[in-house]
Each structure stands twice: as structure tokens, then as C-alpha cells.
Amino acid sequence: KNEVEQSPQNLTAQEGEFITINCSYSVGISALHWLQQHPGGGIVSLFMLSSGKKKHGRLIATINIQEKHSSLHITASHPRDSAVYICAPSGTYKYIFGTGTRLKVLA
Amino acid sequence: GAVVSQHPSWVICKSGTSVKIECRSLDFQATTMFWYRQFPKQSLMLMATSNEGSKATYEQGVEKDKFLINHASLTLSTLTVTSAHPEDSSFYICSARDRRDGETQYFGPGTRLLVL
Numbered sequence: 001k002n003e004v005e006q007s008p009q010n011l012t013a014q015e016g017e018f019i020t021i022n023c024s025y026s027v028g029i030s031a032l033h034w035l036q037q038h039p040g041g042g043i044v045s046l047f048m049l050s051s052g053k054k055k056h057g058r059l060i061a062t063i064n065i066q067e068k069h070s071s072l073h074i075t076a077s078h079p080r081d082s083a084v085y086i087c088a089p090s091g092t093y094k095y096i097f098g099t100g101t102r103l104k105v106l107a
Numbered sequence: 108g109a110v111v112s113q114h115p116s117w118v119i120c121k122s123g124t125s126v127k128i129e130c131r132s133l134d135f136q137a138t139t140m141f142w143y144r145q146f147p148k149q150s151l152m153l154m155a156t157s158n159e160g161s162k163a164t165y166e167q168g169v170e171k172d173k174f175l176i177n178h179a180s181l182t183l184s185t186l187t188v189t190s191a192h193p194e195d196s197s198f199y200i201c202s203a204r205d206r207r208d209g210e211t212q213y214f215g216p217g218t219r220l221l222v223l
Contacts, residue, residue, distance in 0.1 A: 031210050041145075041198055043214035086150070090210045093139060097150045 003027050004098040006087050012104045019074040021101045023087030026068065033095060034061050034072050035086040043086075046072070077105045110134055111203050113215035120191055121223055127187045128218045130201030136181040137203035141212060142174070145198045157184045191222040 004025045013019055023032070034046040047054050047061040049070065054061050058077075063070040074081055082105050087098040110133040120126050130140055138159050143151040155176050157163045163176035173195075175187040184203075188195050198219050202212035 033211070035214075041200070041217040041219070043200065043202075043217075045211055045213065048209070048211050093204060093210050094141075094153065094156070095151075095212060099150050 002099070003096050004087055004089060006085075006098040006101050008101060009099065010102045010104075012106065013077050015078055015105055015107050017077050017105075019077050019081075019103065019105075021072045021085050021087075021103070023070045023072070023098055024068060025070075025087075025089045025096070025098075027089060027091065027096060029089040029091045029096075031090050032063055032070050033088040033090060034070075035088055037084040037086060037100070039083070046085075074103075079105045079107050081105050109205055109208070109211075109213045111137075111201065111213045111215040113199075113201055113218050115218060116216060117219040117221075119221045119223065122192050123190055125187055125189045126191055126220060127185055128199055128201075128220075130184045130186070130203065130215050132182045132203040132205070132213070135203075135205045135207070135213075137184075138181065138206045139204040140178060140184040141202045141204075142176060142184075142186050143200045143202070145200060145217075151200060154186075188220065191220070193222045196220055196222045 031050045036044045049063040058075045060073040084100040086100045088095040112131045114129045140157040142154045154169045155163045155165045157178040165171045178184040200217040202214045
């Protein structure tokens with residue numbers, strides 16, 4: 001069993017839909033990161049969470065430390081949100097990467 | 108802020124040659140830089156952790172003599188793939204940790220290496 005599990009692995013949505021990506025982890029962590037990898041390969045850090053909830057624009061990330069679970073929500077999805085979303089818990093500064101969720105938003 | 112650059116963005120080389128990839132933090136000091144490789148449709152795999160002024164720490168299974176890492180300053184780390192072979196063809200990404208910013212890593216745009 002992987003230390004970090006993401007679901008779904010692939011997701012196709014229509015523009016405007018509300019999207020949720022889930023991440024479960026089995027290791028002890030000090031923080032959890034959500035990353036976005038664009039088709040060209042570049043990676044952007046979206047959030048770093050250690051508790052609760054964070055919001056940035058149309059993106060919302062939550063974490064439940066006791067349940068070792070985090071979710072990334074995208075409201076009013078847009079084709080430009082198409083990317084791979086990666087959950088990466090961290091401890092002692094190293095990231096442990098999930099397998100990623102490949103999101104495609106259709107116009 | 109927190110921009111990391113990589114150079115080159117892509118490189119094609121002949122088998123047996125060595126390739127150097129640079130990773131720079133442009134607007135912050137990075138005491139720690141990380142080197143990853145990524146195969147198509149797979150997750151990032153940590154190769155090594157590079158600390159300024161000291162030897163890099165390599166992950167299990169990564170040959171230190173094959174992948175030479177130098178972190179000579181607070182803004183520059185280099186990865187040299189020595190005697191490259193076709194199986195070294197991959198996407199190499201670096202990231203840098205801003206010591207003022209806790210655990211967040213800032214990622215470079217990546218370097219695509221194709222060894223013929």
C-alpha cells in the first residue's frame with residue numbers, strides 16, 4: 001500500500017463543475033502540500049496545510065490531521081484548471097508524493 | 108517572489124557524454140535544494156537532497172558517481188549526469204527550500220533530457 005493515496009486518478013469534468021480531489025496518507029507529517037503540474041511539466045505550489053482549511057481564489061484545501069485525509073476543491077472549474085494535482089505530505093522537509101490526479105476540464 | 112530557474116530546459120545528447128543541469132533560486136537563498144526525476148505519467152522521484160556547502164544526500168538506489176550534485180552557493184545547485192545512457196532520459200526537476208518559508212519547496216520548470 002502506498003504511503004499516499006489519491007483519488008480519483010483521472011477526472012474529466014465540464015466547465016463550471018465543482019471538483020474534489022482526495023488524499024489519504026499513512027505517515028506522520030508536519031505539513032501537507034498540494035501541487036499543480038502543468039502539461040509542460042512545471043510545478044506550482046498551491047497550498048501548504050498543517051490544519052484546517054485554506055482558500056485561494058477558486059481553490060479550497062482542507063486537512064483532517066486525525067483522519068490523515070486532505071481534500072482539494074475547485075469551484076467553477078475552467079479548462080485552464082486542466083493539470084495534474086499532486087498531494088505531498090512532508091516531514092523533515094522531504095515531500096512524499098501521491099500518484100497525482102489527472103484533471104481535464106472540458107469547455 | 109520565490110522563483111526557481113533551471114537551465115537548460117531541454118537537452119539532447121549522445122550516449123556516453125555528460126550533461127550538467129543548473130538550478131538557481133533567483134530571489135531567495137536556498138540552503139536546501141532537491142533533485143527529482145520523473146518518467147512519463149509517473150510521480151516525482153526524489154534523487155538527492157543538496158545542502159549548501161556540504162555533500163548531497165542521495166536516496167537509496169541513486170548512484171552518486173553517476174549523478175554528481177554540487178551546491179556551491181546559496182542560490183545554485185548543479186546536477187551532472189555522467190556518461191549518460193538512453194535509460195537516463197527523463198524529466199529532471201529541482202526544487203529549493205527558502206529557509207524563511209518553512210517546509211515549502213519551490214520548483215524549477217524542469218529539464219527534459221534525451222540521450223540518443
